[in-house]
Amino acid sequence: MKRFVIADDHEVVRSGLRALVETRADWIVSAEAVNGEQAVALTLETRPDVVIVDYSMPLMNGLEVSRRLKSKGVQAAILVLTMHENEELLTEAILAGVRGLLFKSDAGKHLIAAIEALLDGRPYFTGVLMEKLLHHYQTNKQNKLDVVLTPREQGIVQLIAEGHTNRSISGILKLSVKTVETHRASAMRKLGMSSTADLVRYAIRKNLVAP
Structure with a gap:
């Protein structure tokens, strides 16, 4: 079975x-x-x-x-x-x-x-998707790679875009509020963003959340 x-x-x-x-x-x-x-x-x-x-x-x-x-x-x-x-x-x-x-x-x-x-x-x-992957590697071979967030940063961005506060996220992921704030700041720095609204738009663009 x-x-x-x-x-x-x-x-x-x-x-x-x-x-x-x-x-x-x-x-x-x-x-x-x-x-x-x-x-x-x-x-x-x-x-x-x-x-x-x-x-x-x-x-x-x-x-x-x-x-x-x-x-x-x-x-x-x-x-x-x-x-x-x-x-x-x-x-x-x-x-x-x-x-x-x-x-x-x-x-x-x-x-x-x-x-x-x-x-x-x-x-x-x-x-x-396999065809698109091949196309992606061919066309981006010599181009600068996109900013890559760590899995933890990406997960926190998703939760922020879903409307969760830092304290709420800390409870969901079993992390301290300070650690959540650190990952959040790191993601925003990498992405060159300065507001929660920017993170929400990024999450929608990357299909982390539905618009």
Whole structure:
């Protein structure tokens, strides 16, 4: 029996994914999560074979979920669903330990094939993003690289854009307020930004949060 965790903040999406997964008699969804923090907790609790996680989720996006799980030694394959055609996302996903990346719009046609690949130990990345990744490396080979935030800085920027205060973020991430302030200041310095509004616009542009 292969077990799955599904993480998406929309119930209708979770129900649809569960229905697709459980068309196989030996596949079962053992838990559903509505945000990134819950996805990590339920994965650690139920130890599934595959975690299917939406990229854009409250508290922690899909890539941060993967980073957290990998840092805790979780062996489950991570399949991230996204609506964004962004070659940078594929690069970040690979670095975060994600084994599969699939457009949400393609889930009905390709979800089973993606899961089968992951269970077989093979990666599965949607073809369009692979083409974009190649184009990205070809066109940016001699160009200056974009500013890169650390995973922690990116996670804090996402939470700021979701409306959380420094104190609230410290509770969510189990960090001191001073540490949150330090990461926040570092992100703003790297990005050349001076206000929360600038960080929110950056988060929207990078698809960390929905506009």
